[in-house]
Amino acid sequence: MCGIIGIYGNPEAARMAALGMFAEQHRGQESCGLAVSDGKVIHLYKSMGLVKEVFTDEVLKTLPGYIAVGHVRYPTKGAATKFNTQPHLVETLFGPSYALASNGDLVNYDQIRARLEAENVYFNSDNDGELLVKYLAWQIIAKNKDVVEAIRCLMKDIKGAYSCVFCTRKELYMFRDPLSIRPMIWGKNINGDVVVASESCVLDILDVNGRSEVPAAGIIEVNADGVKVIGNNPAQYRQQNHHSYCVFEHIYFSRPDSYHFGENVFEVREDIGRKLAEQDKGLEADCVVPVPDSANFMAVGYSAASGIPLSLGLIRNHYIGRTFIKPEQTIRDESVRQKFNVLPNFFKGKKVVLVDDSIVRGTTIRKIVRMIKLAGAEEIHLRIGSPAICYSCYYGIDTPHREELAANRYSLEEIKERIGVNSLKYLDMNSLRECLKEPDEYCYACFDGKYPLEKE
Ligand SMILES: O=P(O)(O)OC[C@H]1O[C@H](OP(=O)(O)OP(=O)(O)O)[C@H](O)[C@@H]1O
Ligand SMILES: NC(=O)CC[C@H](N)C(=O)O
Ligand code: SF4
Ligand SMILES: [Mg+2]
Structure with a gap:
């Protein structure tokens, strides 16, 4: 990017x-x-x-x-x-x-x-x-x-x-x-x-x-x-x-204080959070916790729509950058542990809605869930602010070969088991489109494989 x-x-x-x-x-x-x-x-x-x-x-x-x-x-x-x-x-x-x-x-x-x-x-x-x-x-x-x-x-x-x-x-x-x-x-x-x-x-x-x-x-x-x-x-x-704006810019790449493709990025993320909450009517939980940073506004939207209080239960070290864009897996693995920590005595006995924007390889979320469980959470309901990523990107994102993408290797149930959460839901495509003013002007190829330009 x-x-x-x-x-x-x-x-x-x-x-x-x-x-x-x-x-x-x-x-x-x-x-x-x-x-x-x-x-x-x-x-x-x-x-x-x-x-x-x-x-x-x-x-x-x-x-x-x-x-x-x-x-x-x-x-x-x-x-x-x-x-x-x-x-x-x-x-x-x-x-x-x-x-x-x-x-x-x-x-x-x-x-x-x-x-x-x-x-x-x-x-x-x-x-x-x-x-x-x-x-x-x-x-x-x-x-x-x-x-x-x-x-x-x-x-x-x-x-x-x-x-x-x-x-x-x-x-x-x-x-x-x-x-x-x-x-x-x-x-x-x-x-x-x-x-x-x-x-x-x-x-x-x-x-x-x-x-x-x-x-x-x-x-x-x-x-x-x-x-x-x-x-x-x-x-x-x-x-x-039509255009093929990268929808992932709104989901992950861009800063929430940016404006482009005719949208405020933070508002798209809040709407995504609201949509996730709509899919969850009746879910009882003590708190909504974002995986910082990209999911922060999604958790804000989820909390506003569901009435479940927002808590910043995960703290990130600001001297470490983004993990997904690091070129080597060993560095990505180490970075996650160095990047996040849990609040002391916060998760014990709680039912948590955990929100992240995406699962690509699954590096981040597996480690985070382990941390939150060790901290004593009773239930973890993981909500992902994008559809499952099943295809590589050819337009400036180093999404790995298809074989490395978690959603390509495993079924939803298998991912849930491997991550170790009580429930797992992704945002569906229609809901994502409803978060955008001009949904037909976007590229969604990493979710649906419909590439606006084929690799030659
Ligand atoms: O499934 P994975 O391969 O781990 O990739 C997905 C994760 O990586 C990104 O976070 P990142 O740490 O790069 O940046 P952020 O601080 O902006 O959320 C993204 O927000 C997810 O948390
Ligand atoms: N992600 C990007 O936009 C990278 C730009 C260019 N493809 C490079 O590798 O330098
Ligand atoms: S495939 Fe399309 S939507 Fe996905 S990251 Fe690349 S440009 Fe963005
Ligand atoms: Mg992240």
């Missing part, structure tokens, strides 16, 4: 971008990078690690300029290495000329890469962000296209999810795939600086007031003349007559 950011117009663009990247650190924790232009040279710095560790004052001082393109990475194409870290920079005869950062993943990477390699385009990584920027540079340099034409060609040829920020030495561009799978939002602050990011929480902390989502297949050009929104009909690039 990764986080992208673009800044235009602020003389301290790198500093501003680093602040924004910190606000979307939850979208990628493995590595991060920034490309910054002062109008003459584009400087690039990237490294493994978190934003606050990588972009120290010393590093930021080496990145002068008023245009910045940044990325926090959760690897989905190419291993977690510095080479695969975004943004990627293209050097031409005139020096470093183009940089790009992307959120999403492509379904025809191999085909496009083979085509570019046959045209003598060289690659330094296995990452899709590099493919996108090399494609644009090739269209611009070898095919003599202007940037906007090059982006239109990209939309015709390259299939997948891509919310992209691209810069030349003097201009910033933002564009988004015709299905709008990943979020992307932009606006201006009081000084007229342009900010584009994956989530609106970034715009909030950078004091951006007005804001708009980048439209499907939208291309926005920012330069000394101002901001130009270039009309580009998505229908010419896609087969379906």
